[in-house]
Amino acid sequence: MPHSYDQDVWDAAKREAKELIGERARTRGMIPYSELVDGMTAIRFEANARPLFDLLDEISTEETAAGRGMMTALVVHKTGDRQPGPGFFELAKRLGRDVSDKTACWLEELNKVHAAWSSE
Secondary structure, three states: OHHHOOHHHHHHHHHHHHHHHHHHHHOOOOEEHHHHHHOOOOOOOOOOOHHHHHHHHHHHHHHHHOOOOOHHHHEEOOOOOOOOOHHHHHHHHHOOOOOOOHHHHHHHHHHHHHHHHHOO
16 A cells, blocks of 8 residues: 555555646646645645655656657646656656656656657
8 A cells, every 4th residue: 555545545546637728738738746646536645745656656767668758748737847856856756768868868868758648
């Protein structure tokens, strides 16, 4: 059980998150962390909570394995740099991405996801 959530509840939250991110991907948009968690009902996450980051890691790992890129490249800070947080880049490195230029890494993943989802 991830973070003491029942597996069925965790899976439902993951489906919700993928649907919300997917809606933005189809229109080549992005979604702030705060809007993502506000749109989820299966689990009420805080926008800066470890369980949320673990859920996002699972989503990007699964989407990468399916050949659609790191889906959570679309989940960004609402203000400031308007990019994903440091956990995104840590996962990118674990997935074998070159993170020496973080902006370039992020834009590459963003473009992969947009291309995959906007054509579905």
